[in-house]
Every structure is written in structure tokens, then in C-alpha cells.
Amino acid sequence: MTQLVNPIPHLDPAPGNPVEPFLRSDRMPHIWCPGCGIGTTVNCFAEALIESKIDLKTLALVSGIGCTGRVAGYVKLDSFHTTHGRAIPFATGLKLANPKLNVVVYSGDGDLSAIGGNHLIHAARRNIDLKVICVNNLIYAMTGGQTAPTTPGHATTSTSPYGTFEPAFNLPHLVEAAGAVYVARWTTFHVRQLARSITEAFNKKGFSFIEVISPCPTLYQRRNKLGDGLDTMKYYKEKSKTKHGAPTSEVGLTLNGEIIVGKFVDRDRPDYGSLLKAQMHESLGDKYVDYDEEQGYACSADGGCEEDSCH
Amino acid sequence: MLANWREFSRSCSSGVFVAKGRVSIVVERCKACGFCVEFCPTKVLALSSAFNSKGYHPPHVVAPEKCSGCDLCGMYCPDFAIYGHRTDEKKAAPLKSEKATSQAKPVQVQPAREAQS
Amino acid sequence: MKADPRGVLTGTHFIDGDHACCEGALAAGARFAAGYPITPSTEVVERFAQRVPTVGGCFIQMEDELAASITLQGGVWGGAKAFTVTSGPGFSLMMEHIGYAAMTETPCVFVDVQRGGPSTGLPTLPAQGDMMQAKWGSHGDYEIIALCPNSPQECFDLTIKAFNFAEEYRVPVMFMMDEVVGHMTEKVVIPPADQIEVVPRNHTHKPVEGFLPYATNGNQVPEMVHAGEGYKFHVTGLTHDERGYPNMTPAVQQKLITRLQNKIRNAVDRITMYEEEATQNADVIVVSYGITSRVAQRAIDMARARGLKVGKLRLITAWPFPDKKIAELAERAKAFVVPELNLGQMSREVERASGGKAKTYLVPHAGGSVHRPEEILNVILEAAR
Numbered sequence: 187m188t189q190l191v192n193p194i195p196h197l198d199p200a201p202g203n204p205v206e207p208f209l210r211s212d213r214m215p216h217i218w219c220p221g222c223g224i225g226t227t228v229n230c231f232a233e234a235l236i237e238s239k240i241d242l243k244t245l246a247l248v249s250g251i252g253c254t255g256r257v258a259g260y261v262k263l264d265s266f267h268t269t270h271g272r273a274i275p276f277a278t279g280l281k282l283a284n285p286k287l288n289v290v291v292y293s294g295d296g297d298l299s300a301i302g303g304n305h306l307i308h309a310a311r312r313n314i315d316l317k318v319i320c321v322n323n324l325i326y327a328m329t330g331g332q333t334a335p336t337t338p339g340h341a342t343t344s345t346s347p348y349g350t351f352e353p354a355f356n357l358p359h360l361v362e363a364a365g366a367v368y369v370a371r372w373t374t375f376h377v378r379q380l381a382r383s384i385t386e387a388f389n390k391k392g393f394s395f396i397e398v399i400s401p402c403p404t405l406y407q408r409r410n411k412l413g414d415g416l417d418t419m420k421y422y423k424e425k426s427k428t429k430h431g432a433p434t435s436e437v438g439l440t441l442n443g444e445i446i447v448g449k450f451v452d453r454d455r456p457d458y459g460s461l462l463k464a465q466m467h468e469s470l471g472d473k474y475v476d477y478d479e480e481q482g483y484a485c486s487a488d489g490g491c492e493e494d495s496c497h
Numbered sequence: 498m499l500a501n502w503r504e505f506s507r508s509c510s511s512g513v514f515v516a517k518g519r520v521s522i523v524v525e526r527c528k529a530c531g532f533c534v535e536f537c538p539t540k541v542l543a544l545s546s547a548f549n550s551k552g553y554h555p556p557h558v559v560a561p562e563k564c565s566g567c568d569l570c571g572m573y574c575p576d577f578a579i580y581g582h583r584t585d586e587k588k589a590a591p592l593k594s595e596k597a598t599s600q601a602k603p604v605q606v607q608p609a610r611e612a613q614s
Numbered sequence: 615m616k617a618d619p620r621g622v623l624t625g626t627h628f629i630d631g632d633h634a635c636c637e638g639a640l641a642a643g644a645r646f647a648a649g650y651p652i653t654p655s656t657e658v659v660e661r662f663a664q665r666v667p668t669v670g671g672c673f674i675q676m677e678d679e680l681a682a683s684i685t686l687q688g689g690v691w692g693g694a695k696a697f698t699v700t701s702g703p704g705f706s707l708m709m710e711h712i713g714y715a716a717m718t719e720t721p722c723v724f725v726d727v728q729r730g731g732p733s734t735g736l737p738t739l740p741a742q743g744d745m746m747q748a749k750w751g752s753h754g755d756y757e758i759i760a761l762c763p764n765s766p767q768e769c770f771d772l773t774i775k776a777f778n779f780a781e782e783y784r785v786p787v788m789f790m791m792d793e794v795v796g797h798m799t800e801k802v803v804i805p806p807a808d809q810i811e812v813v814p815r816n817h818t819h820k821p822v823e824g825f826l827p828y829a830t831n832g833n834q835v836p837e838m839v840h841a842g843e844g845y846k847f848h849v850t851g852l853t854h855d856e857r858g859y860p861n862m863t864p865a866v867q868q869k870l871i872t873r874l875q876n877k878i879r880n881a882v883d884r885i886t887m888y889e890e891e892a893t894q895n896a897d898v899i900v901v902s903y904g905i906t907s908r909v910a911q912r913a914i915d916m917a918r919a920r921g922l923k924v925g926k927l928r929l930i931t932a933w934p935f936p937d938k939k940i941a942e943l944a945e946r947a948k949a950f951v952v953p954e955l956n957l958g959q960m961s962r963e964v965e966r967a968s969g970g971k972a973k974t975y976l977v978p979h980a981g982g983s984v985h986r987p988e989e990i991l992n993v994i995l996e997a998a999r
Contacts, residue, residue: 204568229577416531475670
């Protein structure tokens with residue numbers, strides 16, 4: 187039951203929350219902690235969906251395992267909560283079987299860059315037309331706060347109780363090197379910019395990667411005595427520096443240090459689908475059957491296959 | 498359009514017109530993270546002393562006249578528990594100085610004809 | 615429904631099992647495959663990569679089997695019939711996603727062209743060491759269907775059956791070939807498309823409003839939808855309810871997991887396929903599958919030439935295991951002889967299902983070649999004593 191508190195009752199009743207149509211309201215409230223930034227990123231995602239005027243019917247959202255992975259279960263879209271690290275290959279399958287889909291991968295730093303690291307770099311290399319939103323809370327949150335490849339040096343986690351000493355991934359640098367055509371980083375403080383970046387990614391064909399630095403007050407911030415979610419947001423506000431086009435080699439993160447945000451990479455490369463078609467047309471000429479032109483595979487929404495034979 | 502607006506504002510005796518907004522709060526979803534209170538540009542909100550059923554203090558509006566309906570609270574809220582929206586009501590703010598006027602960012606630009614009604 | 619003629623290479627061919635399997639997939643309507651090379655299975659997807667662009671579909675070679683086994687499922691939810699192909703080491707990597715397919719009820723086919731194991735083992739030589747893994751390889755309780763062809767012709771015919779079962783029961787089907795069947799070249803007759811029955815995707819006719827992706831209306835198999843059709847449904851590997859939403863309680867777990875199990879077990883009679891010969895008065899019944907069944911046939915003939923009453927049961931469906939059939943035969947026969955290219959896997963099932971009424975004699979072989987008929991004959995003779 188939602189209970190609205192309307193401070194000025196004599197005015198018109200409030201229109202709905204702009205993000206509500208995109209939520210599975212029957213599953214609210216969600217499981218994310220107080221001060222966790224994942225919900226904030228979902229607001230920005232909803233805003234981008236509105237701005238880009240994407241036909242929601244064509245939108246499929248794929249997530250992996252982890253706190254951010256739960257986004258798939260909370261958004262009212264065709265959504266797939268897959269296995270740990272494998273959201274990107276699942277999304278690749280969706281996209282290849284039905285190229286008309288707009289496929290978003292929404293997952294966390296551990297899921298995408300540790301267990302999923304191999305798939306991340308290959309999808310970027312191939313330039314599969316996917317929009318990847320990587321919520322980076324610098325930790326494995328869902329399982330209780332273990333070290334992630336993105337945990338900055340000297341941080342304390344449950345599997346590095348004496349402080350991490352492994353160098354951390356610089357994700358924008360990694361995906362740029364692998365071939366991503368759009369790379370941006372924001373924090374959950376930069377709500378308008380994040381929404382805009384997601385909108386830009388929707389309007390771009392190819393592998394787009396948007397990293398969002400987000401608080402994990404329960405584990406990362408608490409274990410490292412960095413305050414709560416609000417303290418972290420204030421830190422993002424204070425210590426972020428927008429540097430569009432910054433060389434990604436220079437945007438690594440440190441414990442409590444400066445956070446370079448902005449749009450780092452926005453380039454054009456033919457996406458996997460275009461390359462596939464070009465190669466097939468060149469090699470096979472008339473013999474190539476372009477299944478995308480035909481109709482992809484999706485059966486009719488009104489239900490049931492009317493065809494005489496199965497394809 | 499901007500030129501018209503400046504002419505219009507100079508012609509007003511009461512000063513600039515700013516948009517007016519309202520906030521709606523879904524009390525039961527709130528986890529009192531404090532983002533909305535902190536990042537409201539005009540400091541409309543504060544955490545109340547009331548409790549929701551989970552024991553959190555949801556925000557309440559302490560300065561309703563300052564709300565512009567920008568929905569930054571809604572954008573920030575990780576729990577989808579609050580949102581702002583613009584209403585039709587306009588409010589005239591006192592004109593402080595020429596400099597202040599030019600720095601102000603009006604969110605509703607009204608043609609001179611309508612504003613005088 | 616009849617097969618789509620665009621995918622059917624009608625004619626008489628002289629091809630090996632791997633190639634025949636690929637043709638079977640195309641005839642069944644498979645238009646998407648995600649693979650990763652591994653001997654001795656690679657030819658299946660090599661041929662698919664060559665054929666499918668002229669039929670109307672897509673192949674992608676992924677970066678590993680972990681990816682291949684989930685990419686194909688993305689393809690299924692995107693609307694295609696899809697499969698992947700592998701051997702032992704890759705099969706092991708795919709286990710998590712076989713479980714995901716079972717849990718999310720994703721219809722698909724996993725082809726395992728078995729080779730010597732464990733580990734890297736014998737990449738170019740046969741074994742049948744993955745039979746238990748096909749059923750139990752992933753964690754948790756789930757059911758799959760496993761089919762065992764024993765010739766290139768069966769690699770064609772049974773692949774179509776595998777896809778049909780997958781669609782009918784919304785389950786991953788394991789197609790358990792072995793290196794010999796995969797690499798032996800024999801006559802394969804591919805009939806005209808209108809003589810091939812395929813089961814189409816069990817797509818719902820229900821409207822979007824109020825659609826529950828995992829409601830079953832009492833028949834245990836939910837109707838399917840695809841991404842891009844407006845249903846805005848959710849699929850998760852977490853224990854879920856009819857809405858598809860995670861609902862992690864013992865009650866929901868009980869309901870879901872038993873339905874997934876019963877979905878297959880209650881249909882055993884329809885899924886079970888075998889070849890039975892002269893079991894009525896047999897003292898000894900030879901139970902075999904895959905390439906071993908062809909060697910076993912020679913051993914059975916040799917035993918009969920010596921006057922022994924030997925029956926034959928060739929398993930075509932290995933899973934769900936034909937408990938009832940074995941129990942029935944155990945009433946009459948004295949013993950089962952189970953030759954297999956492993957150190958005892960399906961023989962344990964035979965022993966279990968026979969309920970102690972007949973003795974089970976294993977003819978093991980660690981792999982690397984097929985049995986010599988004499989090895990099997992010797993055990994038949996011992997069993998008959």
C-alpha cells in the first residue's frame with residue numbers, strides 16, 4: 187500500500203512518479219540497503235528510457251548475480267536474471283536471435299569484470315550492440331563484502347581483512363582497450379549526467395559501457411569507515427572531477443581519492459551485426475538469407491505461430 | 498525567447514516568476530538515506546520525527562514554497578519513495594538585483610500577455 | 615507440424631555422425647547455435663556455420679563453453695531454436711547453464727560427443743563416460759532427457775527427436791553421441807521436409823494482460839513467450855513462482871522442483887525409446903547404447919550361434935531411465951549384461967531398476983576404443999551359466 191503525503195492538499199492530485207511505470211510495483215519495497223545507490227541508477231535509467239523514446243516492447247534487460255543483478259527483477263520489461271558473470275553472453279544470444287531488440291546489460295562490477303571478465307572483453311572486441319550499465323560499488327556486496335577486481339588498494343574487505351594489495355581494474359581503460367565505442371563513468375551523485383549518458387548509449391550502435399560508482403554503505407563504506415550512503419554521495423560531489431575525453435589510462439580509482447567522471451570514449455566502429463551482414467553478403471551474395479530482414483524469430487505477440495512450418 | 502523574458506522581467510514590479518512544485522512521498526518505501534534532504538536545491542525537505550512501519554524517519558516538506566518541482570529528489574531517491582512535480586501555480590519572487598536576475602534560472606518562461614492576467 | 619524445407623537437405627548422403635547431427639538440427643528448425651571448438655564435436659558447428667547463413671540463421675563461436683552454453687539460451691528467448699555442441703571437458707563447463715535451462719525451462723539441445731576422460735583424457739578417441747554426468751552433472755534436483763544414437767542415420771533422426779522433446783517439455787535435452795558414432799561415415803537418408811515432423815515452440819495464445827510465464831494450467835509445462843513481444847515477463851534462475859518472480863521459500867521450492875521433476879517423470883512412457891529383440895524367453899539380456907550396441911549385436915549373434923537364449927535391449931533414451939522396462943524384463947530373465955565404454959554408469963541404473971530380481975554383469979571398458987565382441991561374449995557366457 188502506498189501512502190502519499192501531500193503537503194498542499196488543495197492543489198491538484200499528484201501525477202505518478204515518472205519512474206513508477208518502469209517498476210514492478212508489486213515487488214516493492216526492494217531489497218537494497220538504505221543509502222545504496224542502485225535504486226538511484228534505476229531512476230536515471232528510467233529517465234533515459236523516457237528521453238530516448240525507445241519502444242519498451244523492444245527493450246530486453248539482462249542482469250547477472252549480485253545486488254545490481256536484482257535490477258532485472260524490479261523493472262517492468264522483458265528481463266532476464268541469468269547466471270553469475272554471464273549476462274553479456276546471454277544478451278549476445280538475445281541480440282543475435284532478434285536483432286530488433288534493444289538489449290541492456292545491467293550488472294555489477296564483480297559480475298561483469300571478475301567472473302564475467304572474459305565475456306566483457308570479447309563482447310567489446312566484437313562490438314556487439316549492447317548497452318552495459320556497470321554499477322561499481324567496489325566490492326562483492328550481495329555475498330557479504332569480499333574483494334572485487336575493482337576494490338581500490340588498502341581497502342578492507344571480508345577476504346582481505348588486512349587490507350587489499352592487489353592492483354584494481356580501471357574499467358573504462360579495460361573496455362576501451364577491448365574495443366567499446368562508448369565509455370563513460372559517472373557516480374550516483376551525477377543523476378542528470380548519467381541519464382544523459384544512457385540516452386546517448388541508446389542512440390549509438392555498438393558496445394557501450396557506462397560505469398556508475400555507487401555506495402555500498404553496509405559493507406564497503408562501513409568496513410572502511412567511510413560513513414554512510416549520504417557521506418559517500420557528498421564525497422562523490424566533492425571529489426569528482428568531470429573530464430570529458432580524458433585518457434582512460436588516467437582515470438583509475440584510489441581509496442578515497444579523486445574520481446574522474448565524464449564521457450571518455452565516443453567513437454564509431456561497425457557493430458557485430460553490421461560486420462556479419464557485410465561479410466555474408468560479400469562472400470555469399472544472393473545465397474545469403476538475411477534472417478534479420480525476414481523478421482528475426484519473435485513470434486507474434488497476440489500469441490501463437492501461424493506459420494505452416496516451424497522456423 | 499530569452500530577450501523577451503528579460504524585457505518582461507524588467508517590466509514587472511514584483512520581479513521574476515519561478516515554477517512551483519510539489520513533492521509526493523511514499524512513506525512506507527523510505528529508508529531515510531537522506532539523499533533527498535541533502536540534494537534538494539532549495540532545501541525543501543527534512544527528515545521528520547515520525548516513523549514508518551520499518552522504523553525509518555521519512556522526509557517531510559518544511560519549506561513548501563521553495564519547491565520548484567524539479568524532481569531531483571525523485572532522481573536521487575534509491576527507494577522510489579519520493580518525487581516532485583511541477584504544478585501550474587506560479588509564484589513571484591522579490592527582485593533582489595540585476596545580477597541576481599540574470600543568474601536566476603527560470604524554469605517556466607511565460608509570454609508577457611499571460612503573466613499579466 | 616512439418617519441417618521447414620529450407621533447412622532440410624533431402625537426399626541420400628554419405629556423411630559422418632557429426633555432420634548428420636548438424637543436418638538433423640537444421641531439419642528440426644534450429645537456426646541459432648553458439649559453440650566452442652572441442653574434438654570430436656567441432657564438425658557439427660563447422661557444418662552449421664557453413665549451412666545456416668544460406669538457410670536463414672546465425673552461428674557464433676563464443677570465447678568459451680561457459681558463454682556458448684548461455685548464449686544459446688539467449689537465442690532461445692530471442693525466438694530461435696538453438697543448440698550447442700561439445701565434448702567432456704566442455705560438457706563439464708556447461709553444467710551450470712544446463713541447470714539454468716532446466717530451472718528456467720528453456721527448450722534447447724546440448725550435444726555431447728563423448729571422448730575419453732576424465733580431464734583432457736583422449737580427445738580423439740571414444741568413451742561413454744559422461745552418461746551419469748548428463749543426468750546429475752549440475753547441482754540440485756532437476757530432470758533432463760538424454761538420447762543415444764548409434765549410427766550417423768540416428769544422429770540425423772534422433773537430433774530431430776531431441777529438439778522435439780525439448781520444445782514439448784521445455785527442458786534441455788542431452789544428445790549423447792560418442793567419438794566413433796560422430797566420426798563414422800555411413801549412408802544417411804534425409805527425407806523430404808513434409809515427411810519430417812517437428813514440434814513447434816509452445817508459444818502462448820494468451821494476451822499480455824495478466825500473463826503468468828510459469829503458470830501451467832495443470833499440464834505441468836508452461837507456455838512460452840519471447841523477448842520483444844510485449845509481455846514484459848521476468849525469467850530468473852532463483853526459485854520462482856508462477857509470475858516468474860523470485861520467491862525463495864520452502865513451499866515454492868517444493869512446488870516448483872517437484873513440478874520440474876514430474877514434468878518429465880510422468881511422461882516417461884512417451885519419452886522412453888528403445889530397441890527390444892527376443893527378450894521374451896531370454897536368459898540373458900544385453901543392455902547397451904551408442905556405439906557399444908553395435909559391437910554388442912555381434913556378441914549377441916555369436917552367443918545365439920552357440921545356442922544361448924540372448925535378448926537385446928538397446929537404450930535410445932538413456933534418461934529418464936526406463937525403470938519399468940528393466941523391472942519387467944528382470945522378472946523373466948536371469949541376468950543383464952551391460953557393456954559400456956566406462957567403468958560402470960548405466961549398469962548401476964540397470965542394477966537398481968532390476969530390484970535384485972536379475973543379476974547385472976558389467977562389461978567395462980575405460981575408453982579409447984570400442985569393445986571387442988569377444989569381451990562381451992565372454993560375459994554373456996558367464997551370465998548364462
